[in-house]
Amino acid sequence: MSVRLRLLYMTPYLIWLALFVVLPIGLIAVTSLTDIHGRPTLDNFARFFTPTYLTMAATSVWYAFLITVCSLAIAYPAAYALTRTRHKAVWLLLIILPSWVNLLLKTYAFLGILALEGPLNAVLALLGAGPRPLLFTDFSFLLVSTYIFIPFMILPIFNALEDIPRGLIEAAEDLGATRLDVFRRVIWPLSLDGVKMGAQAVFIPALSLFMITRLIAGNRVITLGTAIEEHFLVTQDWGMGATIAVMLIVMMAATMALVGRRGLSAHGKR
Amino acid sequence: MRPLVYLYTFVAVAALLLWAGAGALERADGLPGTGAIIVYNWGDYIDPDVLRRFEEETRIRVIYQTFDSNEAMLAKIRQGGTPFDVAVPSEYTVSRMIAEDLLIPLDHAKLPNLKNIDPLFLNLPFDPGNRYSVPYFWGTVGIAYNKDALGDGAIRGWNDLWDPDYRDSVLLIDGVREVMGMGLNSLGHSLNDTDLEHLTAAKAKLDALTPNVRAIVGDEIKFLLANEEAPIGVVWSGDAAEVIDENDAFDYVIPEEGTNLWFDTFVIPKTATNVDGAHAFINFMLDAEVAAQNTEYVRYSTPNREALAYLPPEITEDQRFYPDAETLRRLEVYRDLGRTMLSTYSELYLEFKMHRK
Numbered sequence: 001m002s003v004r005l006r007l008l009y010m011t012p013y014l015i016w017l018a019l020f021v022v023l024p025i026g027l028i029a030v031t032s033l034t035d036i037h038g039r040p041t042l043d044n045f046a047r048f049f050t051p052t053y054l055t056m057a058a059t060s061v062w063y064a065f066l067i068t069v070c071s072l073a074i075a076y077p078a079a080y081a082l083t084r085t086r087h088k089a090v091w092l093l094l095i096i097l098p099s100w101v102n103l104l105l106k107t108y109a110f111l112g113i114l115a116l117e118g119p120l121n122a123v124l125a126l127l128g129a130g131p132r133p134l135l136f137t138d139f140s141f142l143l144v145s146t147y148i149f150i151p152f153m154i155l156p157i158f159n160a161l162e163d164i165p166r167g168l169i170e171a172a173e174d175l176g177a178t179r180l181d182v183f184r185r186v187i188w189p190l191s192l193d194g195v196k197m198g199a200q201a202v203f204i205p206a207l208s209l210f211m212i213t214r215l216i217a218g219n220r221v222i223t224l225g226t227a228i229e230e231h232f233l234v235t236q237d238w239g240m241g242a243t244i245a246v247m248l249i250v251m252m253a254a255t256m257a258l259v260g261r262r263g264l265s266a267h268g269k270r
Numbered sequence: 271m272r273p274l275v276y277l278y279t280f281v282a283v284a285a286l287l288l289w290a291g292a293g294a295l296e297r298a299d300g301l302p303g304t305g306a307i308i309v310y311n312w313g314d315y316i317d318p319d320v321l322r323r324f325e326e327e328t329r330i331r332v333i334y335q336t337f338d339s340n341e342a343m344l345a346k347i348r349q350g351g352t353p354f355d356v357a358v359p360s361e362y363t364v365s366r367m368i369a370e371d372l373l374i375p376l377d378h379a380k381l382p383n384l385k386n387i388d389p390l391f392l393n394l395p396f397d398p399g400n401r402y403s404v405p406y407f408w409g410t411v412g413i414a415y416n417k418d419a420l421g422d423g424a425i426r427g428w429n430d431l432w433d434p435d436y437r438d439s440v441l442l443i444d445g446v447r448e449v450m451g452m453g454l455n456s457l458g459h460s461l462n463d464t465d466l467e468h469l470t471a472a473k474a475k476l477d478a479l480t481p482n483v484r485a486i487v488g489d490e491i492k493f494l495l496a497n498e499e500a501p502i503g504v505v506w507s508g509d510a511a512e513v514i515d516e517n518d519a520f521d522y523v524i525p526e527e528g529t530n531l532w533f534d535t536f537v538i539p540k541t542a543t544n545v546d547g548a549h550a551f552i553n554f555m556l557d558a559e560v561a562a563q564n565t566e567y568v569r570y571s572t573p574n575r576e577a578l579a580y581l582p583p584e585i586t587e588d589q590r591f592y593p594d595a596e597t598l599r600r601l602e603v604y605r606d607l608g609r610t611m612l613s614t615y616s617e618l619y620l621e622f623k624m625h626r627k
Contacts, residue, residue, distance in 0.1 A: 009274070036609050052621055059624075111490065116499050133438065135499060136485040218485020219444060222624045234341045234446055235616040236609060 025249070031242035036235075044243035053227070057247070060223040063141070064206035070146040071202050072195065075153035079194075080187075082154070083161045092158070099151045107215050110144050111135065114216075136218030144216045145206060153198040160194025161187070196259050204252050224248055306331035307355040307547040310347075312534070313338055313489065315358070315407075317567035324554050330547045338489065339445075347372055347539045354541045355548040361396040361533045362604040364403045369606075373402045374538045380549035383556035391533065391573035396603070403535035404552060407570035409507035410593070410601060411448050411530040416501035418519040427526040428456035431502065432479055440479070441494060441503040442486045446612070446619045447604055448530070449476065449486070452504060453622075455527045462605045466614070473618040477625045486623060495520065506532075507591055508570030515569070522590045524597060531601035533573070 035041040047053065082091055098106065113120055114134040124130025134140050164187060172182045210225030219226070224244050231241030313336040321332050335352070337343040340363040347354060348370070359367060367373050378384060384392075384404060391405045415425045424430070431440055442449055451461035453472030463469065484500045495503045496516040505513070510522035536552045538545060554560060562580030565572040571591050572578070578586045586592055593601075607615065 036613055052617070052624065055624060108490075111493070115494075115497055117497060133484070133499075135494075214444060214486075214488060215490065218441075218487055219623050220485065220626075222620070226623075227620060230616060230620060233339060233345070235613050236341060236345065237613050237616070 028242045028245050028249075031238050032246045034239045036237045036239060041239070044239050047240065048243055048247055053224075053244070056222055056224055056227060057251070059221065060207050060225075061251070063145075063209075063221060063223065064203050066142055067145045067149060067206045068199050068203045070142055071149045071153040072199065074146065075150055075198065076157055076195070078150075079154045079157040079161055082158050095151055095154055103148065104211065106148065107144065107212055110140070110147075110216060114140050114143075135216065136220055138217075138221070141212065141217040141221050144212055145209060148212070149202040149206065152201040156197035156201065157191060157194040160191040160197075164190045200256065200259060203255060207251065208248055305329060305544075305547070306333055307544050307551055308333045308335065308353060309551065310335050310337065310343060310352075310354040310357040310539075312336060312358060315534075315568060317564045320555070320560055320564050320567075323560070324551060328550055328554065330544075330550060332551070347541060350541050352541065353543040354539050355544050356542075356551055357537055357539050358406055358534050359403075359537060360604070361394070361403075361535065362606045364535055364537060365396045365606045367537065367539070368397065368402055372540050374540060374542060374545060375401050376404065376538065376552075377549060380546070381553045381556065383553050383558075386556055386558050386561070386574050386576040388573050388575040394533070394603075397535075403537045404556065405573040406534045406536050406555070407508070407565075407568065408531070408533045408573055409570045409591070410524050410532070411443075411451065411504070411506055412510065412522055412524045414495055414503045414505050414510040414513050414520050414522050416495075416498065416519050417521045419498075419501045422521070425502065425523055427523075428452055428529075429527065431482060431504075432456075433482075436482045436502060438482065438484045439500055439502050440482045441484055441491050441500045443491055443503075443505055443509075444486045444488050446615050448504065449622070450615050450619055451530055451604075452476075455525065455529055458527065461528075461530055461602050462607065464607065464611050469614065469618055473622055476622045480622075480625050492516075506570075508568060511569035511591055524590065524593055524601070526600075528600045528602060531598065531603050533603075534570075 032044055033040055033042065035043060078095075082088060082095075085091055112118055115121070116131050116133065116135075118134075120134060121131035124132065168186055168190075169182055172186050177185065207223070208225035208228070209223055210229045213219060213221050213223055213226050224247070228241045228244050228248075231237045231244070235241075307330055309332055311334065315336075316334075321334060324330070325332055335354075337346070340360050343357060343359060344363055344366065346352065347357060347367075364373075378400075381404065384400070387405060391408065392400055397403045413425055413428075413431070417424065442452075447461070450469070450472060453476040454461050454463050454468065457468070457472055457475055459465075459468045459472065463472075485494075487494065491503055491505055492509050492512050494500065495505070495513045498517070498519075503510075503513070505522075507522065507524075510520070514520045514522065536555065538548045538552075542548055555564070556574065558574060558576035559580055561572055561574040561577035565574075565577060565581060566585070569591075572581075589597075
């Protein structure tokens with residue numbers, strides 16, 4: 001392909017990149033260096049490193065980690081089972097279908113499901129364990145966030161598992177590997193790329209959740225996303241909001257680098 | 271190369287067609303200049319039937335958009351992207367908008383129905399002479415509680431909420447001024463206090479409330495209370511009225527330590543392109559009979575004296591929503607604190623939210 005042709009192909013994407021990726025991030029970076037009256041300052045970053053925001057950052061990371069682990073624990077076996085079913089397309093569609101429904105709508109549905117008078121408490125009451133408050137607890141927050149992120153975890157893992165040649169597994173079995181060995185030494189390492197992609201697709205957006213923290217966690221879980229929302233909409237302290245956004249980008253880049261580097265050492269150069 | 275050219279051509283043609291189509295639709299809808307106004311109001315804060323009547327009577331189309339906080343509305347009007355003709359800020363935001371020169375003065379000659387408004391609600395400090403704003407609704411911030419569960423008269427003031435018996439029982443509305451105001455009022459300070467010592471004390475007092483706080487939520491507080499998710503809620507008076515309508519176990523009290531008295535008003539922002547249409551709309555909303563119909567739907571308190579005659583006495587004689595002059599004297603109106611002070615309030619509020627049980 002000639003250089004000019006390649007440039008032609010790339011142009012739309014480059015324009016997109018400049019307008020919707022580079023420019024906004026640049027604007028955020030510039031805004032983060034201004035105070036509430038628009039004067040240049042570095043105070044916002046100093047403010048970020050105070051207990052309030054550090055605790056908030058730690059909380060965000062901790063809950064994002066929990067959500068990722070819960071999603072993985074459910075998604076991996078599900079994706080594995082999926083590769084063994086006959087009507088894969090149908091099952092896959094059933095998993096993806098909920099992600100077509102508006103997020104806010106699904107979250108409101110959970111308000112009803114988890115309510116004191118809701119169906120879940122009715123079941124608990126039958127079992128003699130309820131009714132108990134389910135809404136506005138760590139449990140409800142983890143449940144709803146995990147539910148929302150599961151499709152993003154299942155898809156990459158499913159794809160990675162699908163790509164493992166059947167022959168490799170059969171060969172391992174023929175050579176006397178137990179089922180556990182087959183999983184530990186063949187399937188898991190070969191699906192690791194999918195797991196990493198899934199973990200990134202869940203962890204990074206989970207870091208800045210904000211709507212669910214109010215609706216389902218009743219603001220009992222405060223993440224950096226909540227703080228950004230408040231600074232942009234209520235306080236009008238865009239500088240501080242942008243500073244938190246910059247710190248989130250830094251944290252995300254660190255996550256990517258960490259996951260990516262481990263990927264190299266596990267696989268050698270690919 | 272070929273398929274790519276086809277693809278680009280297809281996208282370009284489709285985009286052009288959609289653009290033309292959208293333009294045609296907007297013209298059919300009637301955009302500004304062709305006899306339409308854009309009204310920017312709080313969510314769920316007008317009787318849709320009143321809008322329909324206005325369109326039928328005046329032949330002016332209403333394009334209706336909503337917001338959920340004064341601050342969000344202010345940010346959008348400052349940016350000026352949409353030509354809003356009428357907006358509905360609360361009083362402290364009106365002062366801010368006047369100071370920032372964001373409003374067009376009202377032409378009282380075009381608002382003959384202004385005479386229907388109770389003089390008590392006119393010529394207030396935030397807008398002397400009502401040069402820029404006319405009152406739409408007013409109300410208080412208070413406590414809705416389940417009297418069947420807690421006992422009649424169990425709650426009279428803010429400080430009752432700190433009772434250890436009410437563990438995990440209180441829902442708060444997610445508003446900086448409302449929650450910080452509650453903390454300040456419970457200590458006997460003004461809810462416009464700017465003394466950092468008082469503010470820190472109020473925040474510490476709020477931290478002590480944390481074990482009783484079940485959640486800090488938005489508009490869904492109405493639904494949660496009516497469904498008895500929690501027995502106590504700190505809410506705006508009109509929201510309380512809606513809860514009581516749905517679940518008569520609930521009662522509403524104006525806290526004895528004092529609380530916030532607020533006014534929402536009609537203004538015409540500088541973004542307006544149809545100033546005559548905006549005046550026609552405001553005047554229509556001030557009509558006694560229209561205001562009465564709207565009040566029955568919205569359930570907040572109307573400042574329209576003539577409208578009271580059209581309303582059933584069980585609404586107008588309800589002391590909880592139309593408190594007497596003596597109660598009103600205990601209430602305070604928010605002052606615009608300025609950006610720096612609001613930022614201090616927000617930071618303390620954020621810290622309170624982060625305080626774990």
